[in-house]
Amino acid sequence: MTCFVLAAGLACAALALAAVLIAPSGPQANAADAETAALIQYFNQYRAEQGVGPLSTSSTLNANTQTATDETASSCSYQIPDGPGLKFATTAYPTAAMVWEAWQKDPGYLPWIRDPKYHTVGVGRSASDCSFGHIWWVILSTDGAVTTPQPTSTSTLPPSPTPIPDIGGDIDCSGDVTLFDGLEVLKVIGGANAHAPCITASGPDCTGFLTANDALVLFLYVGGLPADLPDGCPAIGSVTTPAPGPSPSVTPTPAPTPAGTPDPGAAMDHCWLAPVIYDMTYHWLLEGDFPCAPANGAAYTCNFPAGSNAIECATDTLAHYSCYVWSDPGIDVPCVSSLSTDEDYLCNQNETSITCSAETSPTYVCTVEDQLVTCTGPATFAWSPPTPN
Numbered sequence: 001m002t003c004f005v006l007a008a009g010l011a012c013a014a015l016a017l018a019a020v021l022i023a024p025s026g027p028q029a030n031a032a033d034a035e036t037a038a039l040i041q042y043f044n045q046y047r048a049e050q051g052v053g054p055l056s057t058s059s060t061l062n063a064n065t066q067t068a069t070d071e072t073a074s075s076c077s078y079q080i081p082d083g084p085g086l087k088f089a090t091t092a093y094p095t096a097a098m099v100w101e102a103w104q105k106d107p108g109y110l111p112w113i114r115d116p117k118y119h120t121v122g123v124g125r126s127a128s129d130c131s132f133g134h135i136w137w138v139i140l141s142t143d144g145a146v147t148t149p150q151p152t153s154t155s156t157l158p159p160s161p162t163p164i165p166d167i168g169g170d171i172d173c174s175g176d177v178t179l180f181d182g183l184e185v186l187k188v189i190g191g192a193n194a195h196a197p198c199i200t201a202s203g204p205d206c207t208g209f210l211t212a213n214d215a216l217v218l219f220l221y222v223g224g225l226p227a228d229l230p231d232g233c234p235a236i237g238s239v240t241t242p243a244p245g246p247s248p249s250v251t252p253t254p255a256p257t258p259a260g261t262p263d264p265g266a267a268m269d270h271c272w273l274a275p276v277i278y279d280m281t282y283h284w285l286l287e288g289d290f291p292c293a294p295a296n297g298a299a300y301t302c303n304f305p306a307g308s309n310a311i312e313c314a315t316d317t318l319a320h321y322s323c324y325v326w327s328d329p330g331i332d333v334p335c336v337s338s339l340s341t342d343e344d345y346l347c348n349q350n351e352t353s354i355t356c357s358a359e360t361s362p363t364y365v366c367t368v369e370d371q372l373v374t375c376t377g378p379a380t381f382a383w384s385p386p387t388p389n
Contacts, residue, residue, distance in 0.1 A: 036062075036123040038096035039136070043113050043121065050114040058141065061085065061122020065137040072135045073128035081124070085141040086112055086334050086344065088324065092133050092172060099136060102173060109310075111322040112336050117142050168234035169204045169218050177237050182218035206233035272300035272313035273335075273347070273356050273364055274373040274383030276323050279304060279311060280333060280349060281368045286385065295379050321345070 044054040064081040071079035072089075081087055088109065093099045103109040112118070118140040127134045171181035185204070203214040206229065217227035221236040229235065271292035279286050286304040293299055302313040311323040313335075323335040335345040335356075343358035356375075357363040364377035372384045 033125070035096045036125050039099060039123055039138075040121055042096060042100040046110070047114055052114050052116045053119075055121040055140070056119060058120040058122050058143070061120060061139045061141060062124065063122075065122045065124030065139055066126075067124070068137045069124035069126035069135050072137070073126035073130065076128070076130035080332070081122075081137050081139055083139070084143075085122075085139040086118065086336065087137065087139050087332065088112065088334065089135065089137045091135050092174070093136070094127065094134050105173075109324065111338070112140060112334070115140070115336060119143070168238045169221060169236035171204075171218070177218060177221055179219065179222055182215040182222070185215040185218065186212070204236060206230055269294035269297040269379040269381060270345070270356075270362065270364060270377075271295075271297070271375075271379075271381050271383065272302055272321060273345070273366065274375055274381060275302040275304075275385075276311055276313065276325065276333070276335065277347065277354050277356070277366045277368065277375070278371070278373050278383065278385065279325050280347065280354060281373075282371070290385060292381070292383055295381060323347075 040055060040057065047054060060083065061081075064083050068079050068081035078089065090099055090102065093102060103113075120141045120143055122139045122141075124137045125134065167175065167177060169177040169181055171184045174180070203211070205211075205214050205217050205227075207213070217229065217236060220227045227236060271294040274292055275286065275290045287306045289301050289303050291299055291301045298315045298318050300313045300315045300318075302311055304311055309325045311325060312320065313323070314320040319337045319339040321335045321337055323333060325333055332346040332348050335347065337344055343361045345356050345358050345361070347354055347356040352367065354366045354368070355363065356366065362378045364375045366373055366375040368374075372382055374380070374382045
């Protein structure tokens, strides 16, 4: 391996470390255990606080998620569980308490977990020597068969960990800035599987887009060397917002309540898919509110929170959709409806297009070229972000 001498050799060391971390290694622990059961209990505690009935476990879903986590841990790349259902994953966290703490900070997960249309759950957990460490897969299903009731009591739940503060440059939300944060930035830039839940579109160097310089300022910080940051940019390692004290229970997050009665005919033009697909393609560059103008139906506005993969698309009269965007092609991006009468959408990206579909709702096939999203289905619409004034 050849590299330039930079920042007292930190860049070379990081590249060497990346080569070791990305090398596949077998799972270290892959059996369903008390941690997976604890995560389900956190789900049910939260659902009870939201006035929603508990989830029950499914032996089939458990088997599917465990197989996927074992294969992911062995191959160092995401392997999607078999079978139907809403599927989502997280990496790095070794315990259920840490997973739940992270998911409370990321609004993309909570609407799915509290959704009353889901009745059964399966959870798998594995650990490996891959760069992401631990891997968790979850499946939520509307099917109520082959279940075992889960207790809703919180008496046996492990205590929640002290919340991780928001720290400048802490890309992987570990609570500290390390070489791993710089490596995750490089993986995001290169389109590789990355664990970067705390990354922001502006980057650690606050330039407004991600470049190798964002990784460099992190390596400089780890090496104790100064980094040149613009005025107003949070210093690497600084606590940007005070960390809240530990709480024994989850703060309820009310579900969005759309006004009016959904009109399936008016919803035919799902123009809200276009901003979501733009974000899938360009990896979370959008921040703030972005509207779409449908040819037939109500206009949606999609909100893209800074530094989050979660997207909320809303209108006054139709169902709201909560999407959680992955940057990895081949993984289904779920967009969950706030109304039980509307179906959830799954968007899957291949080499040439992104297909968004539901079981009986209209399917749209979208392409992206020169920042213009074009979707074809029952309606055809195009979208690109407005030019700043």
